[in-house]
Amino acid sequence: xxxxxxxxxxxxxxxxxxxxxxxxxxxxxxxxxxxxxxxxxxxxxxxxxxxxxxxxxxxxxxxxxxxxxxxxxxxxxxxxxxxxxxxxxxxxxxxxxxxxxxxxxxxxxxxxxxxxxxxxxxxxxxxxxxxxxxxxxxxxxxxxxxxxxxxxxxxxxxxxxxxxxxxxxxxxxxxxxxxxxxxxxxxxxxxxxxxxxxxxxxxxxxxxxx
Amino acid sequence: xxxxxxxxxxxxxxxxxxxxxxxxxxxxxxxxxxxxxxxxxxxxxxxxxxxxxxxxxxxxxxxxxxxxxxxxxxxxxxxxxxxxxxxxxxxxxxxxxxxxxxxxxxxxxxxxxxxxxxxxxxxxxxxxxxxxxxxxxxxxxxxxxxxxxxxxxxxxxxxxxxxxxxxxxxxxxxxxxxxxxxxxxxxxxxxxxxxxxxxxxxxxxxxxxx
Amino acid sequence: xxxxxxxxxxxxxxxxxxxxxxxxxxxxxxxxxxxxxxxxxxxxxxxxxxxxxxxxxxxxxxxxxxxxxxxxxxxxxxxxxxxxxxxxxxxxxxxxxxxxxxxxxxxxxxxxxxxxxxxxxxxxxxxxxxxxxxxxxxxxxxxxxxxxxxxxxxxxxxxxxxxxxxxxxxxxxxxxxxxxxxxxxxxxxxxxxxxxxxxxxxxxxxxxxx
Amino acid sequence: xxxxxxxxxxxxxxxxxxxxxxxxxxxxxxxxxxxxxxxxxxxxxxxxxxxxxxxxxxxxxxxxxxxxxxxxxxxxxxxxxxxxxxxxxxxxxxxxxxxxxxxxxxxxxxxxxxxxxxxxxxxxxxxxxxxxxxxxxxxxxxxxxxxxxxxxxxxxxxxxxxxxxxxxxxxxxxxxxxxxxxxxxxxxxxxxxxxxxxxxxxxxxxxxxx
DNA sequence: AATGAATGAGGCTTCATTCAT
DNA sequence: CATGAATGAAGCCTCATTCAT
Numbered sequence: 001x002x003x004x005x006x007x008x009x010x011x012x013x014x015x016x017x018x019x020x021x022x023x024x025x026x027x028x029x030x031x032x033x034x035x036x037x038x039x040x041x042x043x044x045x046x047x048x049x050x051x052x053x054x055x056x057x058x059x060x061x062x063x064x065x066x067x068x069x070x071x072x073x074x075x076x077x078x079x080x081x082x083x084x085x086x087x088x089x090x091x092x093x094x095x096x097x098x099x100x101x102x103x104x105x106x107x108x109x110x111x112x113x114x115x116x117x118x119x120x121x122x123x124x125x126x127x128x129x130x131x132x133x134x135x136x137x138x139x140x141x142x143x144x145x146x147x148x149x150x151x152x153x154x155x156x157x158x159x160x161x162x163x164x165x166x167x168x169x170x171x172x173x174x175x176x177x178x179x180x181x182x183x184x185x186x187x188x189x190x191x192x193x194x195x196x197x198x199x200x201x202x203x204x205x206x207x208x209x210x
Numbered sequence: 211x212x213x214x215x216x217x218x219x220x221x222x223x224x225x226x227x228x229x230x231x232x233x234x235x236x237x238x239x240x241x242x243x244x245x246x247x248x249x250x251x252x253x254x255x256x257x258x259x260x261x262x263x264x265x266x267x268x269x270x271x272x273x274x275x276x277x278x279x280x281x282x283x284x285x286x287x288x289x290x291x292x293x294x295x296x297x298x299x300x301x302x303x304x305x306x307x308x309x310x311x312x313x314x315x316x317x318x319x320x321x322x323x324x325x326x327x328x329x330x331x332x333x334x335x336x337x338x339x340x341x342x343x344x345x346x347x348x349x350x351x352x353x354x355x356x357x358x359x360x361x362x363x364x365x366x367x368x369x370x371x372x373x374x375x376x377x378x379x380x381x382x383x384x385x386x387x388x389x390x391x392x393x394x395x396x397x398x399x400x401x402x403x404x405x406x407x408x409x410x411x412x413x414x415x416x417x418x419x420x
Numbered sequence: 421x422x423x424x425x426x427x428x429x430x431x432x433x434x435x436x437x438x439x440x441x442x443x444x445x446x447x448x449x450x451x452x453x454x455x456x457x458x459x460x461x462x463x464x465x466x467x468x469x470x471x472x473x474x475x476x477x478x479x480x481x482x483x484x485x486x487x488x489x490x491x492x493x494x495x496x497x498x499x500x501x502x503x504x505x506x507x508x509x510x511x512x513x514x515x516x517x518x519x520x521x522x523x524x525x526x527x528x529x530x531x532x533x534x535x536x537x538x539x540x541x542x543x544x545x546x547x548x549x550x551x552x553x554x555x556x557x558x559x560x561x562x563x564x565x566x567x568x569x570x571x572x573x574x575x576x577x578x579x580x581x582x583x584x585x586x587x588x589x590x591x592x593x594x595x596x597x598x599x600x601x602x603x604x605x606x607x608x609x610x611x612x613x614x615x616x617x618x619x620x621x622x623x624x625x626x627x628x629x630x
Numbered sequence: 631x632x633x634x635x636x637x638x639x640x641x642x643x644x645x646x647x648x649x650x651x652x653x654x655x656x657x658x659x660x661x662x663x664x665x666x667x668x669x670x671x672x673x674x675x676x677x678x679x680x681x682x683x684x685x686x687x688x689x690x691x692x693x694x695x696x697x698x699x700x701x702x703x704x705x706x707x708x709x710x711x712x713x714x715x716x717x718x719x720x721x722x723x724x725x726x727x728x729x730x731x732x733x734x735x736x737x738x739x740x741x742x743x744x745x746x747x748x749x750x751x752x753x754x755x756x757x758x759x760x761x762x763x764x765x766x767x768x769x770x771x772x773x774x775x776x777x778x779x780x781x782x783x784x785x786x787x788x789x790x791x792x793x794x795x796x797x798x799x800x801x802x803x804x805x806x807x808x809x810x811x812x813x814x815x816x817x818x819x820x821x822x823x824x825x826x827x828x829x830x831x832x833x834x835x836x837x838x839x840x
Numbered sequence: 841a842a843t844g845a846a847t848g849a850g851g852c853t854t855c856a857t858t859c860a861t
Numbered sequence: 862c863a864t865g866a867a868t869g870a871a872g873c874c875t876c877a878t879t880c881a882t
Contacts, residue, residue, distance in 0.1 A: 013845090029323060031241050034872060045847045050874065106326035109381075113239060113323045116316035116384045126385045151408050161406065165371065168378030171319075174326045175336045196371065198361050199409050244855060255864045257858080266856065433841095449743060451661050454876060465843045467879080476877065526746035529801075533659060533743045536736035536804045546805045571828050581829075584822065585791065588798030591739075594746045595756045615791065618781050619829050643866090664851060675868045680853065 014052045017042050018066055021059055026107040030060055030114055060114065064124045067111060071128050075135040084143035085197050091136070092166055092193040095173065096186040105173040112167075133159050145201035158200050165196055224262050227252050228276055231269055236317040240270055240324055270324065274334040277321060281338050285345040294353035295407050301346070302376055302403040305383065306396040315383040322377075343369050355411035368410050375406055434472050437462050438486055441479055446527040450480055450534055480534065484544040487531060491548050495555040504563035505617050511556070512586055512613040515593065516606040525593040532587075553579050565621035578620050585616055644682050647672050648696055651689055656737040660690055660744055690744065694754045697741060701758050705765040714773035715827050721766070722796055722823040725803065726816040735803040742797075763789050775831035788830055795826055 020042035024033035035056060039046040053059045074094050081087040095104035115122040133156075140146035140155040149158055169192060176185055230252035234243035245266060249256040263269045284304050291297040305314035325332040343366075350356035350365040359368055379402060386395060440462035444453035455476060459466040473479045494514050501507040515524035535542040553576075560566035560575040569578055589612060596605060650672035654663035665686055669676040683689045704724050711717040725734035745752040763786075770776035770785040779788055799822060806815055 026326075028327060029241065031239065032327075035874080036872080046873090047848065047875080048846055051845070056873070106323065109319060109326065110323045112381045112384050113316065113320045116319065117238060117242075119388075122385060129382070129385060151405075151412070153405060153409075157405060160402070161375065161409075164375045164378035164382060164402065166378065167381040168374035168376065171322045171377040171381065172339070172374060174322050175332060175339060178329075192370070192374065195361075195363060195367060199363075199371075202361070245857080246855075249865095256856090257865065258863055260857070261862075447747070449661065449747060451659065452747075455878080456876075466877090467844065468842055470878070471841075526743065529739060529746065530743045532801045532804050533736065533740045536656075536739065537658060537662075539808075542805060549802070549805060571825075571832070573825060573829075577825060581795065581822070581825065584798035584802060585794045586798065587801040588794035588796065591742045591797040591801065592759070592794060594742050595752060595759060598749075612791070612794065615781075615783060615787060619783075619791075622781070665853080666851080676852090677854080677869065678867055681866070686852070 013048075014062070017044075017049055017052055017059070018062055021063055022066075022107060025060075025063060025110060026104070029110055060118075061120060061124070063107075064111060064114075064121050067108070068124060068128045068131075071132050075132055079135065079139060084139060084145055084201065085194070087139050088162065088193050088197055089190060091162075092169065093186050093189045095170065096182050096189060105170045108170055109174060129163065133163055136162055149201060150199075150203060153200075161200065162196065165192070223258075224272070227254070227259055227262055227269070228272055231273055232276075232317060235270075235273060235320060236314070239316075239320055270328075271330060271334070273317075274321060274324075274331050277318070278334060278338045278341075281342050285342055289345065289349060294349060294355055294411065295404070297346075297349050298372065298403050298407055299400060301372075302379065303396050303399045305380065306392050306399060315380045318380055319384060339373065343373055346372060359411060360413055363410075371410065372406065375402070433468075434482070437464070437469055437472055437479070438482055441483055442486075442527060445480075445483060445530060446524070449526075449530055480538075481540060481544070483527075484531060484534075484541050484548075487528070488544060488548045488551075491552050495552060499555065499559060504559060504565055504621065505614070507559050508582065508613050508617055509610060511582075512589065513606050513609045515590065516602050516609060518602045525590045528590055529594060549583065553583055556582060563621075569621060570623055573620075581620065582616065585612070643678075644692070647674075647679055647682055647689070648692055651693055652696075652737055655690075655693060655740060656734070659740055690748075691750060691754075693737075694741060694744075694751050697738070698754060698758045698761075701762050705762055709765065709769060714769060714775055714831065715824070717769050718792065718823050718827055719820060721792075722799065723816050723819045725800065726812050726819060728812045735800045738800055739804060759793065763793055766792055773831075779830060780833060783830075791830065792826065795822070 017038065020038050021033070024037045024041050027033070028037065035046050035049060038059070039049055042049075049059070053062065074091060078087040078090045081090055095108070097104070111121065111125060115125045136159040137155045140158055146155055146158070149155075153161075169189060173185060173189075176188075227248065230248050231243075234247045234251050237243070238247065245256055245259060248269070249259055252259075259269070263272065284301060288297040288300045291300055305318070307314070321331065321335060325335045346369040347365045350359075350368050356365055356368070359365075363371075379399060383395060383399075437458065440458050441453075444457045444461050447453070448457065455466055455469060458479070459469055462469075469479070473482065494511060498507040498510045501510055515528070517524070531541065531545060535545045556579040557575045560569075560578055566575055566578070569575075573581075589609060593605060593609075647668065650668050651663075654667045654671050657663070658667065665676055665679060668689070669679055672679075679689070683692065704721060708717040708720045711720055725738070727734070741751065741755060745755045766789040767785045770779075770788050776785055776788070779785075783791075799819060803815060803819075806818075
């Protein structure tokens with residue numbers, strides 16, 4: 001009976017530590033955040049972290065993995081949206097959550113920075129991106145407006161552009177003044193999303209009616 | 211008489227140090243690169259760096275400033291291109307230089323990561339971005355194809371999209387396998403640039419002739 | 421009723437732990453072996469060790485005590501040997517057991533190293549040595565060849581020399597390449613033992629007949 | 631001119647650190663002595679040690695090397711002694727120096743303990759021993775009393791016995807009560823040396839005259 | 841009796857920075 | 862102007878020990 005309890009407890013601790021780690025990593029960066037910072041944020045002792053992670057590197061790797069799952073969830077949610085536009089809106093505004101303003105953008109950019117020197121992280125991030133791109137490609141392919149994109153661009157090409165814009169907006173999001181509210185950041189993202197959507201999927205004539 | 215000589219020498223030393231710093235920063239990241247790394251790369255002693263920069267922070271700040279100038283130069287060159295497409299091509303392929311593959315992408319992404327926690331760097335990067343955006347906005351406004359963009363998007367809005375894509379491509383560039391050649395990366399960037407240009411500036415009908 | 425059971429159980433646990441401790445101590449040294457190592461080797465939990473030993477120091481002390489008993493047993497066995505030479509052979513080859521090659525040598529040398537800074541261990545080891553020396557002195561005194569040693573050396577003096585050689589051989593044993601078999605190490609020990617015995621107890625003339 | 635100075639300075643620092651290290655290692659053991667202990671004993675900062683040694687392991691290795699040189703010097707001195715007995719006396723009393731009582735014995739025993747788990751140290755110690763044994767073998771071979779040892783033992787065999795006794799006495803030396811003076815320890819060593827010498831090199835008859 | 845999660849002090853090592861030369 | 866030896870704070874990690882279950 002302790003086994004059925006031990007498993008979740010173990011997972012919970014890991015989750016608790018990772019939860020603290022995102023905060024610290026987003027606030028200070030992977031390598032500027034100390035293990036002590038994380039343990040304090042998590043409300044536990046430093047040593048305990050090492051019961052659940054082999055070392056700091058492993059925490060970073062787990063964070064990357066967590067990111068993979070979150071993107072996965074995001075795509076899932078986007079896939080269930082009633083329209084392509086709404087799906088894109090979900091994808092483009094995922095990081096504008098009230099509770100941890102700017103946290104996600106900084107974290108993701110840091111993740112890419114880390115990927116540039118840590119091959120393991122690079123592989124993971126690449127994998128995430130490929131999966132995500134495939135997902136969006138399918139989303140486009142099955143949507144009505146994806147059937148005849150302007151200039152005959154393929155769904156894959158459109159997905160690539162969409163992702164470039166999404167990652168780019170993440171970088172620009174970092175530069176928003178710290179006092180910017182989540183709502184404001186969200187509004188901005190929505191604006192860009194719609195303009196992008198119109199460009200990619202609406203021919204001139206149709207749009208004039210909109 | 212030493213003053214007329216001192217000034218350029220001083221600038222040269224600073225340049226020499228910064229030149230070494232980009233290499234180290236791109237290779238290891240701002241905070242993973244040690245002052246010793248930089249001094250070794252520059253072929254000088256550690257102490258000498260402190261004669262030209264108050265501390266490591268100042269080196270990072272100077273690097274950000276250097277980035278500003280480089281973007282400035284880039285815009286200058288782009289502004290002299292014969293066509294908008296060519297201007298965009300210059301902007302989008304600036305980081306694909308033979309000598310230091312992937313160096314610039316990693317550096318810029320790191321710079322944004324740093325901006326997310328260092329307000330001084332954030333201000334500088336924001337300034338760079340604003341200036342660059344203004345430049346491109348003007349480029350678009352004065353170009354023939356910028357006159358009537360699809361969906362009535364303004365030059366500013368188009369510039370925003372362009373920059374989002376440009377920054378996004380930088381992030382994606384990081385994920386390229388290390389063995390990717392500069393030429394391959396350049397080709398990819400050019401492909402995206404052209405597709406983006408067509409989308410933004412070519413109406414469906416015109417394009418069919420292209 | 422649990423008491424009659426508890427006693428042996430308690431001793432068994434202690435023995436089990438000490439059994440695991442020798443292995444770990446010999447493999448890593450007293451202070452390099454962690455309590456966790458010992459608990460794993462013993463197949464129990466860390467906490468349990470503290471039920472039977474106050475702390476690591478106490479484990480080491482108990483190990484020293486165990487060593488005392490083992491030397492005691494060894495002398496017992498040696499005392500029952502039919503001849504002095506055979507007694508010496510038993511003493512000199514005790515550590516060449518098949519199952520844990522080199523284990524004992526390393527452990528004993530470590531014990532002496534520990535004795536040099538831990539007075540409690542020093543006292544114990546000294547006690548062991550004195551007792552052992554007394555035993556061997558008696559062995560010599562009662563043996564025929566011990567009656568007239570060359571140069572009129574007393575049984576005590578001879579025992580001292582014997583023990584110096586025995587401890588010294590232990591140190592040298594450590595330097596044997598790891599692949600050396602117990603049999604080889606035993607053969608070497610026997611050779612030295614016999615040469616020593618001849619020197620100490622055989623006059624030149626008698627020997628020429630042997 | 632700074633180069634001719636830099637070299638000795640570098641060597642001096644290393645020597646200074648090693649000098650401090652022997653003290654700490656002998657007092658606490660290799661792994662119980664902290665880098666901080668060593669730096670304090672040497673009167674320098676912790677970080678400075680790392681300018682001269684890659685890590686603690688390297689300090690231990692250097693200590694082992696130092697030991698090799700000291701044994702080398704010792705043999706040199708012993709080789710110049712007028713008689714074999716005096717040569718042996720030098721070898722057997724080397725560790726009984728006034729200034730650091732018991733330091734050397736503890737250090738050497740620790741070195742052997744370390745050798746039992748650190749192959750690099752084992753190789754070095756083995757090498758030291760072989761060289762030393764060769765030296766003593768030669769000493770014996772060239773000495774008058776070495777010509778006809780009792781029982782026809784070869785110089786090599788005699789050297790082996792001598793070294794076993796020497797290492798063994800080192801171990802026993804550790805057990806001397808801490809208040810034992812260097813003179814007392816020296817006296818004891820001399821006693822053993824002479825008895826050993828008589829046994830190995832003096833026939834019964836000659837001795838009766840002595 | 842037994843477990844193993846949790847703690848936190850302490851060890852090794854790095855690195856920004858200073859300063860005598 | 863230039864060097865690089867020196868410092869010491871701080872980071873990562875281990876481990877003896879405790880305690881709730």
